[in-house]
Structure formats: C-alpha cells, structure tokens
Amino acid sequence: MPAPKCRFCDAPLDVTFCDLGMSPLCESYVPVERLDQMEPFYPLKVWVCRECLLVQLSQYVSAEHIFTEYAYFSSFSTAWLKHAEDYVAMITDRLGLGAGSQVIELASNDGYLLQYFVQRGIPALGIEPAANVAAAARDKGVETLVEFFDEPSAVKLRAAGRQADLVIGNNVLAQVPDLSSFVAGIAAILKPSGTATLEFPHLQRLVEGNQFDTIYHEHFSYFSLLAVERIFAAHGMTIFDVEELWTHGGSLRIYARPAADASRPVSERVLALRAREEELGYRRMEIYVAFEEQVRETKRKLLELLIGAKRQGLRIAGYGAPGKGNTLLNYCGIRTDLIEFTVDKNPYKQGKFLPGTRIPIHAPSKIDEEKPDLILILPWNFKDEIVKQLAPARAWGARFAVPIPEATILP
Numbered sequence: 001m002p003a004p005k006c007r008f009c010d011a012p013l014d015v016t017f018c019d020l021g022m023s024p025l026c027e028s029y030v031p032v033e034r035l036d037q038m039e040p041f042y043p044l045k046v047w048v049c050r051e052c053l054l055v056q057l058s059q060y061v062s063a064e065h066i067f068t069e070y071a072y073f074s075s076f077s078t079a080w081l082k083h084a085e086d087y088v089a090m091i092t093d094r095l096g097l098g099a100g101s102q103v104i105e106l107a108s109n110d111g112y113l114l115q116y117f118v119q120r121g122i123p124a125l126g127i128e129p130a131a132n133v134a135a136a137a138r139d140k141g142v143e144t145l146v147e148f149f150d151e152p153s154a155v156k157l158r159a160a161g162r163q164a165d166l167v168i169g170n171n172v173l174a175q176v177p178d179l180s181s182f183v184a185g186i187a188a189i190l191k192p193s194g195t196a197t198l199e200f201p202h203l204q205r206l207v208e209g210n211q212f213d214t215i216y217h218e219h220f221s222y223f224s225l226l227a228v229e230r231i232f233a234a235h236g237m238t239i240f241d242v243e244e245l246w247t248h249g250g251s252l253r254i255y256a257r258p259a260a261d262a263s264r265p266v267s268e269r270v271l272a273l274r275a276r277e278e279e280l281g282y283r284r285m286e287i288y289v290a291f292e293e294q295v296r297e298t299k300r301k302l303l304e305l306l307i308g309a310k311r312q313g314l315r316i317a318g319y320g321a322p323g324k325g326n327t328l329l330n331y332c333g334i335r336t337d338l339i340e341f342t343v344d345k346n347p348y349k350q351g352k353f354l355p356g357t358r359i360p361i362h363a364p365s366k367i368d369e370e371k372p373d374l375i376l377i378l379p380w381n382f383k384d385e386i387v388k389q390l391a392p393a394r395a396w397g398a399r400f401a402v403p404i405p406e407a408t409i410l411p
C-alpha cells in the first residue's frame, strides 16, 4: 500500500497521532436480525502532517454515506437550539445583518439555526445533502438546497447571484473529505465584505481532555488554530477572530474574511490563541507523538476499574449509546463480559446492539429493573445531567463512573 498523503497539502503522512486499531463505523447499530452476520471494520488510525500540522484520518467511508445516512435532527436537542439562537442574536448584531443581507449555512441540517434568521426577516439559504432532513427545514420555512457543498456548487451559486454576507459552517469542517474544495467554495460565495464563521472541536481540548473517543471514521480532520489558519490562507482568507466554546468538549468558532478586506484587523484573541498553541508545542511533532501513550494508559485504567468491579462480583451497565462510546469500547475490547447492557433514550437505538462489541441497548427503565451496581456513563460530556437523572439508582447503592479523561468512579 502506498504511503497515505495529507488531505490538505499532499505531503506523505508518516507520523502517527494515535492508532485505535480496527473499528466498525460508530453509528452502525446492529439490529437483531443481523446478529449472525459480520460487520465491516476499518482502521481507525490518525496521522499528523509534518508539513501543515493537520491531524487526520484516511478516508474509508464516502461522504454520501456520512451525510445522507445519518439523519440526525439537530432540533431534538434543546441545548443546541439555545446555542443556535444565542449565536444568531450575537452575529446579527455584530455584522449588522438585515432584510438586505444574505446568510448561507453549509450542512444546515433541519434548519434549527437558520429558522432564527428567518424569524428576523433576514434572507437565509441552507445547503444540506440529506433530503429528508432538508425537507424538515423547508417545513420550518427555511429555503434549502439538497446538495453537497464544494467549489463547483459554490461557483454555481455565485453565478446565480447568491453571494453571502455571512457563511456558516457548524460541525461540518471535520467531516469534509475534500477540505480544499470546501474551503475554496466558502471563498467563492463570500461577498468582498463578507464573513464566514465555522465551529469545530479544538485539537488542544482533544489532547488535554484525552478525548480520543471523539475520533470516528466520519471525522476526517482535527484542527488546531495553526492548521486551520494555514488552510484558510491558502484560499485567500484570513481568520480575524476566534472564540473558544464549551460545545463538543471544547470547540473553536473562527471568523474568516477575504484576505483583501483589511478593514477588519486580526484580533488579540487570535494572536493569543496562536501564541498559546505555539507555546504548548503544536508546531513540533513531540506533542502529537506523545498522545498515543496517554490513550493506551486510559485503556489500561478503564480495564482495571471494570475488571476490579467484576472481581468484586458487581454488575456493570452502561449509560448511553453515543458514537464516542463505540470508539471507546471497541478500542478497549469491552463487551458483555464486562458491561452487561447499556441504555439510551433514543428509541431508534433501543433493541439494537452496539457495533462491534454487540452490547445490547435497552430503554433507560432497564436500569431500574436490573439494578446494576456500577453504571459507566459513555457520554461523559453530559455526566452532571445524567447523574442527576440517575439519582434514584443511589437507593440500591449504585455508583457511577466515567471513562474520560480517565477512568474514575464519581463521588
């Protein structure tokens, strides 16, 4: 097999960031009737490019598969809706958007964000490849095109006179296989005075929080500010501001503009974050290379905790069936020998089995029926909320544990 190449700069990839072994696609829950069949496993090996510092996976899964199979409706989460509404109020004010402006969102999902622009009378256009999700957006009155966004589709929009004062891309940049075409497309649809804002998980948070379970086949790229600045600069854009957000365990929201628009200087926040990443060592390879040992140690600690509990005769259940749980359980080799079952509120997942590990997924009421002694919270980023929900389990002496940033029994 030829050496893989960087998806941005084409340099050969020879530095491993972390190798999580072979893993099935993290959202491919197994129904009962397929329990006797095999599942495809793909390498979950992450590289860092020496040239451009982009942390990345090789692509094994088509973009069509990712964007059209996962009918994830953002509107189901009230926290996301609040995040979206707050953003719209802030950006409308900051950019002075109004009835004469044009907003375009890439991977606009079910219109959960654009609906707030529509309510304010600001023209908004969504671009969303999943037809069923796009239909839900249209039901909310959000104009939505069903297509993949890339440079050719951007050029078509521009030719049709649809240039944007604001381009939004939230939690899409990591999932774009052809980064250059996507970013070139943003440059093509921005007005000369336009702004693009993009949100994506921040590599520094992934490393410091040991969030290796957020690595999936569907997430091709993991960005530092240093890497993303370089990518935007290559397409004639300057990142002039940045915010650090709480979402997804710690994300960045970058603000980009055409490089030629010098009326908006690069903010202190950009300079400070760039300096911090440099100080922490994100321009050198050592910090990337050290990550893998940290991940291995997390696996050893989690297995120690679970095996210790089993030796004491305790019953262990999981809580949640998120994609990140599947990366974790497959990497650690945890099956029903350690975790009897898990529960999830999403009815689509109930009655199915986790990919690879084949741990059964039940409705949350199963916890009350089975009364496990230890509950491992897989969506650790929501642990406070989940511990509150599970408070009745304390009545039979159940304890709660999280796997990340390290395996810990909660007080």
Ligand SMILES: [Zn+2]
Pocket: 006, 007, 008, 009, 010, 011, 049, 050, 051, 052, 053, 054
């Ligand atoms: Zn590169």
